[in-house]
Amino acid sequence: MTLPSAPYPALRLRRTRAHAWSRAMFAENRLHPSDLIWPLFVTEGSGVEEPISSLPGVSRWSVDLIVARAKEAAQAGIPCIALFPNTQAERRSDDGKEALNPDNLMCRAIRAIKDSVPEIGVLTDVALDPYTAHGQDGLVDDQGRIVNDATIEVLIGQSLNQAAAGADIIAPSDMMDGRVGLIRAALEENGHQDIQIMAYAAKYASAFYGPFRDAVGSRGLLKGDKKTYQMDPANSQEALREVALDIAEGADSVMVKPGLPYLDIVRAVKERFAVPVFAYQVSGEYAMIEAAAAAGAGDRDALVLETLLAFKRAGCTGVLTYHALHAARLLG
Numbered sequence: 617m618t619l620p621s622a623p624y625p626a627l628r629l630r631r632t633r634a635h636a637w638s639r640a641m642f643a644e645n646r647l648h649p650s651d652l653i654w655p656l657f658v659t660e661g662s663g664v665e666e667p668i669s670s671l672p673g674v675s676r677w678s679v680d681l682i683v684a685r686a687k688e689a690a691q692a693g694i695p696c697i698a699l700f701p702n703t704q705a706e707r708r709s710d711d712g713k714e715a716l717n718p719d720n721l722m723c724r725a726i727r728a729i730k731d732s733v734p735e736i737g738v739l740t741d742v743a744l745d746p747y748t749a750h751g752q753d754g755l756v757d758d759q760g761r762i763v764n765d766a767t768i769e770v771l772i773g774q775s776l777n778q779a780a781a782g783a784d785i786i787a788p789s790d791m792m793d794g795r796v797g798l799i800r801a802a803l804e805e806n807g808h809q810d811i812q813i814m815a816y817a818a819k820y821a822s823a824f825y826g827p828f829r830d831a832v833g834s835r836g837l838l839k840g841d842k843k844t845y846q847m848d849p850a851n852s853q854e855a856l857r858e859v860a861l862d863i864a865e866g867a868d869s870v871m872v873k874p875g876l877p878y879l880d881i882v883r884a885v886k887e888r889f890a891v892p893v894f895a896y897q898v899s900g901e902y903a904m905i906e907a908a909a910a911a912g913a914g915d916r917d918a919l920v921l922e923t924l925l926a927f928k929r930a931g932c933t934g935v936l937t938y939h940a941l942h943a944a945r946l947l948g
């Protein structure tokens with residue numbers, strides 16, 4: 617008997633792909649409802665649902681209805697929701713002080729959810745853009761610059777405000793330098809040592825955030841861009857520095873954002889650091905998938921599950937996605 621000199625035909629990788637049972641057995645990665653965090657938009661009123669046209673299938677909900685959404689999420693096995701408020705225009709100001717109001721929309725939503733659905737985690741966004749009249753995430757000086765250290769003072773107040781309302785995970789998305797460490801210290805000093813921080817560590821100045829800005833009502837207000845604080849899409853080494861700093865400052869987990877176009881960053885972070893990494897599949901990515909499905913470019917459910925699985929393959933612990941409820945139900 618002569619042994620083959622080339623791997624083929626002894627090695628045939630199609631063998632393990634030949635049957636559904638075998639494919640299931642050899643799957644290297646799996647998507648589960650507990651991998652998903654569901655972002656939800658809150659608005660004033662009661663019984664209010666406001667569809668967001670640039671984000672088809674996603675609505676803003678008043679506090680009473682957001683509680684019902686949180687219940688559905690928990691029932692579908694989603695471990696955590698992420699809240700974003702659409703602040704009324706008259707409550708927005710240059711200094712974003714509504715972020716510090718213990719009865720602001722965000723705090724009312726946190727309390728209502730924690731009262732009725734205590735089993736679900738609540739992640740709250742820390743940044744000033746839903747509260748500022750200019751739509752920037754930080755305070756702006758008279759020359760139009762975003763002021764780092766003075767902004768952090770407000771972010772600390774915002775974090776403590778959300779913590780007092782019952783937030784489980786504080787997620788600073790503002791990209792000011794040094795904010796994670798100072799927020800961590802303030803949480804410790806105020807008896808909130810068990811509240812997690814998920815740092816938006818590598819957050820890029822992306823063109824994929826448009827529909828989100830419609831959802832929180834900041835798109836029409838924003839002048840200019842966010843390039844002096846959010847990262848340049850050209851950079852990856854810098855993302856590793858951002859992540860290293862946020863870990864050193866006390867982050868429990870780090871986030872890469874946007875998602876799909878930045879999976880190389882997820883992989884690089886995962887290879888370098890022993891830290892849980894989450895990705896945010898952002899509004900523009902969601903809208904692209906919905907548009908592709910509506911145009912007949914692919915099957916919606918298959919597109920959703922394949923893209924979410926790609927996050928797992930890249931090394932993500934979990935994904936923030938507007939498809940979370942739909943995907944959890946498909947998986948469940």
Ligand code: PBG
Binds near residue numbers: 741744824826
């Ligand atoms: C702002 C914030 C943004 C998103 C989450 N938090 C937008 C921005 O930075 O302008 C985007 C999320 C999405 O597009 O789904 N602090």
